[in-house]
Amino acid sequence: MMNKSLYPSEVPDDRFEVLNNLKDSQKPIKILILGGLNSGKTTLTTFLANELLNLNYRVAIIDCDIGQKSILPPATISLSFPKTNFSNLYELKPYKSYFVGSTTPIQFFGDIVVGTKLLCDYAEDKADVVIVDTTGLITGSGADLKRMKIEMIKPDIIIALQKRNELKSILKPFENKIRIFYLKVYENAKSFSREERKEIRAEKWKEYFKTSKIYNIGFNDVIISGSRIFQGEKILKDEKYLLESLFKWKILYGVKCEGRYTIVKRDLANMVRQIDKNILYYIEPERFNNLIVGLIDEEGFCIGLGILKNINFENETLEILSPINEDEIKNLKEIRFGRIKVNENGEELGLLDRDLI
Known part of the structure; x- marks a missing residue:
């Protein structure tokens, strides 16, 4: 290396x-x-x-x-x-x-x-x-x-x-x-x-994740932080129905906090939508793919990293690839979203702006 x-x-x-x-x-x-x-x-x-x-x-x-x-x-x-x-x-x-x-x-x-x-x-x-x-x-x-x-x-x-x-x-x-x-x-x-530095990082990402396995973790089993989609209260069924009808969306998940809505959606129609993002903020589910997450213990320290492979919003579970073992996962109290995307081969897939999720 x-x-x-x-x-x-x-x-x-x-x-x-x-x-x-x-x-x-x-x-x-x-x-x-x-x-x-x-x-x-x-x-x-x-x-x-x-x-x-x-x-x-x-x-x-x-x-x-x-x-x-x-x-x-x-x-x-x-x-x-x-x-x-x-x-x-x-x-x-x-x-x-x-x-x-x-x-x-x-x-x-x-x-x-x-x-x-x-x-x-x-x-x-x-x-x-x-x-x-x-x-x-x-x-x-x-x-x-x-x-x-x-x-x-x-x-x-x-x-x-x-x-x-x-x-x-x-x-x-x-x-x-x-x-x-x-x-x-x-x-x-x-x-x-810069290229050599990137190569060094890629080798270290790959080394870190080489013995990883998949963990499926429920939304309600841990604290989830670092993303606005887990801040506030879940939207009501009638709110979801109204937003889907107005904007021709399939809403996978949504929350509201201090009068502002944040939703994860898929488009059902190709149309122009006039949306005030100070009131309604929307995210495509693919934005979360391969995002690095921190696995945090009760003291607030990081017991390991994971790669967020998928969020199943219907079943409310996170699919996380991580090298931490079964004993270490028992100390997990919080999952904190990062802003860099990486795959298990060490390839960096991009950095997200802090406000994008």
Whole structure:
């Protein structure tokens, strides 16, 4: 499998200087690693974690890079507690994960910040050092995401990997509050094209879902979140009949919330329909096909991912393909809809806008 980083054979001296400074810090230490694409954040995470393990530190790693996920499953933020040396984050197993449901941070800032904060809080009680590996989005809205993450988790140390001074504007408000180490991007850091990144993701999706089976889960057996079609009260029979008559639809399912209707439908006639979507919002059932869903436990953490293969609105069941086992499914309390579509072969089929479902 293609991976982004391995334990480095050559390490610049400034990385060891940071490591020496960590020895004098009061535990637990929260370290946030920032840098743009191909800056070596994951390689640095791997180096620091291994060296700290060699010094008998209890280490926690939080993988926030949802676009190039190292600790599976994809589309989540994952926490791991490595016990022995490792060459790649991919080798590590998640102890806890938080579901984001996408491989791009845009539209999911709240999920990313909340998930990172929850996992940091969880890790602080169990580790001497918590290392947070972030995404490579550092301009525009990405700069806002980094600011929010810093403000929320309050790291003790920030390590900024820069080619020039691209992180200065993000970190200037924190320079007198948090210890910041500005490091140069390693000159031999490997670059990956967009296509290579997509190929890496495809391999990891395929690896994750390779031992999956189908589960049929009733609407009333779990909480269903992340889609407006499960918000509010089901429409009444006379409302359904009226909407079908007006718009020549077959309505498969419908709800109303605060005076607004959301329905799943099929067209029965080819006609022009004048519809105010602020009052009536409609969705074709195919929009849900192959959507990634998070399988959530009682604490709000993600016990695994599933691919939504079908929604049977008549029988009110979800058909979900997932690698989690029969014992794990017993802890399922909530199914949360994501916004990326993937098939079991690892092929990404598209991203949905957050408001589309």
